[in-house]
Amino acid sequence: MDKIVCTCGNVNPAGTLLCESCGRPLNKETADKKLVDMRYEGSARRSQTYNKTIIDKVWNFFSSVKVGVWLIVLILVAASIGTILPQVFYVPATTEEDIAAYYERIYGTFGTLYYKLGLSDLYSSWWFQGLIGMLGISLIIASLDRVIPLYKSLKKQKTKRHFSFLKRQRIYGIGNIENGEESISKAEEKLKTMRYNVKREGNALLAERGRFSRWGPYINHLGLILFLFGVMLRALPGFYVDETMWLREGETLYIPKTDGYFLESKEFIYETYSKEESEEVFGDAIDRVGTIAKNYQTNVVLHKGPEGAVAGHLEDLTFEKEAAIQVNKPLKFDNFSVFQMDFRLDELASMTFQLQDKETAESFGEFTINLADPKPVYELSDDAKVEILDYYADFTGFEDGVPQSQSPLPNNPAFLVKMYTPEFPKGETSFVMIKETLEPLGENQHKLAFQSVETRDVSGLTVRKDLTLPILMLGGLIFMIGVAQGSYWNHRRIWIQQLEDGQVVVAAHTNKNWLSIKRDMDAVSEVANLPKYEDQQDEDSKAEKEEGV
Amino acid sequence: MVEVSSTLLFIAFIAYLVATFLFGGAVKSSSSKASKSYERWGKLAITVTIIGFLSNIGYFITRWIAAGHAPVSNLFEFTTAFGMLVVGAFILIYFIYRITALGLFALPIAIIIIGYASMFPKEITPLIPALKSYWLTVHVITAALGEAILAISAVAGLIYLLKNIDMTKKSKQRFWIEAVMYVVVLVLGFIVATTSFTLAGYKAEFNYVNKEEQVLTMEYHMPPIFGMNESEAITENRMQPLMEMPPLVNAKKLTVVTWSVIFGTILYILLRLILRKRIAAVLQPFTKKANSQFMDEIGYRSVLIGFPVFTLGALIFAMIWAHEAWSRFWGWDPKEVWALITWLFYAAFLHLRLSKGWEGKKSAWLALIGFIIIMFNLVAVNLIIAGLHSYA
Known part of the structure; x- marks a missing residue:
């Protein structure tokens, strides 16, 4: 597409609606409207200009605010669904089977359905992360689509604007004023005291303040993009x-x-x-x-x-x-x-036993087993020792005659031991549990008598x-700066100009908080003789009501 | 100190009640020509509000001193602080815009919030290890302040809707605004039900079997409409549950909700019978004086002011603390998720307003829905969806 040359001589990029320099409407559609859309200064946004290739279409899709809002709403709804039942990482189970069983046992059919649909691990699902990714892309593209042309346009704007631009501003007034030039000078002084940045070009005046608030949205988006980028980095090893x-x-x-x-x-x-x-x-x-x-x-x-x-x-x-x-x-x-x-x-740390004769209670000595690391043999004297054949830290019972341990934690320790005494140099086999002893190979004469236990805490x-x-x-800091910048400040501009026929025009625009700019206009009107202004949008709404629209 | 604190809270509560009537007087008298009397009522009303607010701050400070930590550590304390900050946010906005109608609606909402708060155990609880951090003060107060400012936007939206919805013709909007009124009455129903049964001294204990198949005891403070799983009465001569619930359902909470709905509905029907009009229609004349454009502007500005504060308190400070206390800055805990949902919702609100031109009624409805999400996070997420944040 070609660049558009305005009557004032400025060369505008293709797709520009209002001349970047003088503000003249550049196509019929814009010219036909009573008010100009000042949101992006009528600048040439890529998404509004090109729509041919696939890249154009993708770009246009993601630059749309409508799409962005839909993505926000979808994420919002999805996130809320994830709070109906606890997510897997809050469930006291580790294997897939246990988790499935847990959802079924506690939450019944609904729980099973919730689990089967993958809602129990919704936040790490591909589609949820996909939505977040799309929102990230939307943040980047929508911002670029707007901020670059907006920046160019605001930078190029001239003090003197064309009448056709001024009369299409929401706040606008025109009239014959005596000593027009003097009035403009008075207004200039007043506006300067109100911390406006005032530019003068002959009989044209532009007072501007808070332009930096226009960058607020893009800066906060930048913060969010940085934040999402940081989150993505976690997937890389080492981070x-x-x-x-x-x-x-x-x-x-x-x-x-x-x-x-x-x-x-x-x-x-x-x-x-x-x-x-x-x-x-x-x-x-x-x-x-x-x-x-x-x-x-x-x-x-x-x-x-x-x-x-x-x-x-x-x-x-x-x-x-x-x-x-x-x-x-x-x-x-x-x-x-x-x-x-x-x-x-109070996890069990060690157990102390005494090897003794069952009948006489004669002791062959004591020994202490460190439950975290039992020794294979405990020598009690020259001819008495205890051999630990097998150790079951968390004993749960026998399965087909084989002792089972469900974990390596010493919650319920059990030992298969061989006791060597002078009388039985070949040893007697015993299965020692807390409070109970089994003798699998026939009755023994000796036993391990439990003496004491030591416990310790685990962190x-x-x-x-x-x-x-x-x-x-x-990212968070940049987001906050951007949000504050865009929320707590606003971009106000006031144009005052004396036309060639001698009439004075006033016009004003703000990106938000119209009450305040009206107050500013009133304050200027108190010292300078200026035509009365009207809020043209308010009249529109009045007219709409009268027509019953 | 503890007693001084409770007295100050009571004084604040009464002051807000009185101020509501004074604001009502201000709005009513404005229909007559006597604008001087209007101003006088208005001034009196805001003075009483400020006295109440100072007393409320007095409650907050004395309780802080007594407890040794900021009084925002359980449901009673947090909700009371939220109510207080709603009044604070109202006072702030009042001095920017000087709209009396705002007080007439903001104060009753603060009163209901504080009334709701006082239904929960009021004693001072010592801090559990997870809460022992200065981030408790910073995070909770900033988040509550953000929510309070956002609540003002809902109040402005409510006034806008009451004023602009045609109450004479049947419409969806007329139905939904009345539904909002009904929900407000249900909260009153909860307060009435709790207070009545507490005054009557109702108590009944039951044994029950929980979902992990342990036998536990549950104390009811309201007659059990629903019984816990396999419940057995311990207290004699008390009503038996009408229906037993599976272990998944907390039948005690369900009973409380049911009694609130019963009391609230009776209250609503009584109100309708006495007033012979929809509640929204009864309130409509009070909004006559309010300028719609102003209300729209207030609704929008309070979101603009509240959104950054909320982000800072409920997300950024929250993440910093979560990283200190729970070792991760984000863990998809229900309260976290709902804070994110609130944030996303207001982000959508701002985009719709800025780019799609959603002003007036649409914007007012959104502000109201935003407040409902905030209250859901406060009430339902704490009481129903238990997570790391359920300290009450």
């Missing part, structure tokens, strides 16, 4: 770590995904509010609710291993720092944070690294 670790008191473990860091738990602390400490203020609440948690805390020591250290090798650790990890107070090092997320109190910690956070923060 994002999300691991959990269970750390027992006294234990030292490699912190997953870190560069050779190890964490040692000194102590887990769980505190509740007591009535004594704050009877007067909190007493009623504690009475009603029962116990209220006050603190979850893991006292830890951070160690650094030698170069290339991996899990399981605890030698040569160097002390880094001591810290107390609390909820809301994670441990931070490098780019990692370790959060207090969960805990288990559930989350290990997190998120290098995208600065990008997200920046």
Whole structure:
């Protein structure tokens, strides 16, 4: 398409509606309207100009506000559907089968349907992410489609505008004024005191303020695009770590995904509010609710291993720092944070047994089994020992005569042992459980008598690294700046001009808050003699009412 | 201190009630020629409102001192603060536009919100570990302030609609505006029902089996219309549930909702019988003095002012805190999702208004729907869809 040359001589890009320089309408359609559409200054938007190739069509689709609003509404509705039932990540099950069973057991047929339709993991579904992606594309294209021509147009605007532009402004007035030029000069002075940026060109005046608010929408969109970009970066390796670790008191473990860091738990602390400490203020609440948690805390020591250290090798650790990890107070090092997320109190740590004669209760010695790491043999004396043949940490029962353990956690430890005594140098076999003993190969003369147990607390910690956070923060900040810029300021322009026939014209435009610009006009009219203005849009609506439209 | 605090809240509540009537007087007297008397009523009304608001702030500060943390940590405290901020936002907008009709509708809404709040346990609760952070103060107060400013836009929208919908002819809009009135009466029904049964001292305990097949005890404060799963009465001489619910449904909450609907509906029918008109039609004359263009402008401006505040408080501060407390800035928790939905909704509102020219009635309806979403997030998400945010 060709460029459009205006009568004033300015060369406008194809598709321009109002001459960038003087404001003359450039086609019949625009000229036929009583008011000009000032939203994008009548500039040449790509989407309104070209519609031939596929690229044009895609561009036009995504640049449409209507499409954008539809995408917002679709995302909104989809997001709300995801809150009807808990999402999978809040469900206490890990395997697909368990999850399906959970939805069916708790929520019945509806739950099954919800699960089968994939609504239970809606936010990571391809279609939901697709909608967000489309919204992102829409943000980019719709902004580019508008901001570039708008910028050019506002930059090129001349102080002196053509009459045909002025008379199509919503706020407009014309009349014969004595000493027109003097009035314009007075208005100029007044407008300057009102913090307008005033330009004068002979008998033409343009007062402008707050143009930067026009960039608000594009800046906030830029912030959102940056934010979405940051979220996408998480998919790249190295940017994002999300691991959990269970750390027992006294234990030292490699912190997953870190560069050779190890964490040692000194102590887990769980505190509740007591009535004594704050009877007067909190007493009623504690009475009603029962116990209220006050603190979850893991006292830890951070160690650094030698170069290339991996899990399981605890030698040569160097002390880094001591810290107390609390909820809301994670441990931070490098780019990692370790959060207090969960805990288990009183997990079995070790069990102490005595090998004794069933009848006489004569003891052959005591030994303690570390449940996290049982030894194969416990030597009690020269001729007495206990051999651990097999260990079932979380014993659930026998299946076809074979003992089963459902997890490696020592929730219900059981041992298959062989007891060696002077009388039985070949050993007696026994299956030892809490509170019970089985003798699978016939009756024994000796037994392991349970003596005592030690427990310890376990801290559930989350290990997190998120290098995208600065990008997200920046995106959020830019969004806020843009939104504030566009919401709390507005772009006002007032044109005053004396025509060749001597009449004075006033016109004004603002992108929002018309009450204020009218107030400004009134303030100027108080000092300068100017023709009365009218709000031409208001008249339109009046006329519409009269016609019954 | 705790007692001083409750007294101040009570004073504020009464002041808002009185101010509502004064605003009513201001709007009514304006129909007569005596514009001086109109101004006098209006001035008196806003003065009483400000006294109430100061007293309300007094409640907030004294409770803060007593508790040692900002009083926004449970449903009662948050909802009361929200009501207070609605009044604050109204006062702000009043001094920009000086519209008395706005007070006549904004104050009753604040009164209902505070009344609703006081139906929940009022004692001061100590903070659970997750809430122990200065972000509690920053995030919750900013979010509530944003929501309060957005609520003013709904009030302006309501006035716009009451004024501009033809109440003499049957139409969809006339039906829906009356439906909004009915919902407001239902909230009153909840307050009346709760207060009546509390005054009567109703209490009944039941054992029931929950969805994890554990036997638990549930205390009802209203006669059980619906019983919990396999419920068995512990308290003697009390009504038996009319119907038993499956373990998925919290029958106690369902009972509360049902009683609220029963009381609210009776209240609504009584009102209709006494007034012999639709409630919307009864309110319409009070909006006569309001300028439609002004209302439209207020509705739009309060969204413009409220939207950035809401974004900052309910999304940005929320994300920063969520990252500190829960290790992730976003976790698709229902409350988070509904904050996002609210945000998306107002984003759509602004685009429709700016680009598609949705002004007047369309814009007013949207403002009203926005408020409904905010209230849904406050009421339903806390009470029905339990998530990380259910502290009440």
